Amino acid sequence: MPTLVSHPDEVKILSRRFGQGAAELDRYLELDGYKAAQLAIDNGPEWVINEMKASGLRGRGGAGFPTGMKWSFVPKQSEKPKYVLVNGDESEPGTCKDHVIFLHDPHAIIEGTMIAGLAIGAKMGFIYLRGEYRYLLKIVEKAVADAYAKGILGKNIFGREGIDFDIVTQTGAGAYEVGEESALMESLEGKRGVPRIKPPFPAVVGLYGGPTVINNAETIASAPHILLMGGAEYAKIGSERNGGTRLFGISGMVERPGVYELPMGYNLKKAIYDVAGGVKGGKKLKAVVPGGSSCPVLTADELDVGLDFDQMAKAGTMLGSGGIVVLDETVSMVEFALRTIKFYQHESCGWCIPCREGTDWLKKTLTRFYDGGGNAKDINNIQYLAENMMGRTFCPLGDAAAMPTLGFIKKFRHEFEEYLQGKRTEKHFITTDELVGAAH
């Protein structure tokens, strides 16, 4: 069972019920549970969307699109039913924040789904978890069943005539690509999880052809808290154009790894040194992957930056999914780059060529390089390949592989060059017999 961590700098809004038994419905109700959903029913969709807009909440899955605006894009009138789809297919390496919400506060996700449904006029929501989260699905399934038993889900919810909402829960079966919103819809429709061409966007033509709001699990779980405290109050907590708090998963070589709730805009260096206790064993920090494995790496000199979507973009990287991975001086960037690319090669759905071929050649080249068979041209070739993948794929997986690769080459080129000259770290992690030939 994942251990909960805590630090005085945390602002506990989303995590305020963690560790308090809130997976049980009665306890959730004691802790203001489902009050926000009733407020949403009382005040109507327009009020909900305005509060969400006022909150400045931006999507916590990685792209950072304003949530209130996303909800407002759904057409009011629709011949086809509308749906809410909660993306709990958390699979970006470095990211484990949704894991904690599902474990400790599943009703917040259910309540958020209802609120989104009320806002857009949907009567059905889906909560889709990644396949590996089966034990979390059991917790969510129980929470949904409890909510039905108490009249919180189903027909005439809270005893209100004509207000219906149903929720279906399920897991995927192991595919990172399914975290992309259109691939997620394909998967939920019982197909291979490959992306759809956009437009049309899901808000207009989504699940089963109906208008659909797709939100990350953390985004959805934030909605009840926003309605309870008021959008404007929530916005005050974060930084400019980045409302509220978010869950940051700090992992790797730090003294106190864990998921912490910090205000948007919180300083990255402070997050690593104060909140997570600094580098493990007093070693020197070498680099940080700031928002999940797809985000370009930051060097030790670049950490004095605020953790929000805009400041991170200005620093040449991304806030992404909030998964901060800390590397100390003992890690070889050549090896780290190879492990990162091995992941994207494995998870490419293979549908479009720049991603399928690009990730494969990147992996093959890096593997040979790592095994000692590289040459000086390889470094440029890796850069060339990654540059040519950027922006040329149906979905962001190609970019997600190319961006960190370009970051490694740009900021740690010297390490690749030194590697060629025989300078290696003491320990090699990856056993390459399983890597060669991209057999799996």
Place this chain on the structure above:
Amino acid sequence: MSTVAESIFSPATAERFDKLVTIYPVKRSALVPMLLYAQDDLGYVTDAAVSEIAQRLDLLELDVRNVLSYYSMLRTKPAGKFNVQVCTNISCMIVGGYDVLDHCKKRLGIGHKEVTADGQFSLEEVECIGACCWAPAMQVNYDFHENLTPEKVDAILDDYAAGRGKDVK
């Protein structure tokens, strides 16, 4: 009521499948969950399972196989009774994920995607399992084990071998 006269699945799974086809706006949506539950029931997705699932969802077997081959957690060959999945992705790698994997290989005497001779354990190196902050981590069947060391791995595998391990299905 089951649409299949004689199901190959256990009564509990067959009942679950009867319900699954009713909860979605489109029956086919039940496909991915069905394949997972079929695997839990039978150990892997057999030809007979493909056939019955196709029948239940009014699909061609080809449609079912098309989806079956896409997802990495679905398998068409038996795994061990306890499927050990060790994460070696970035957060796990740098804090000992490969040590855990190597230890499992030695201890079980098998490699990636292999099964022990007695059929008790199988081993897989897997991509990120969403336990980065509690790394290194592994799953045995669907149960998470975090903050691992080789000693902890030994204790966990001992527990499963002795029938004391947890199984979340």
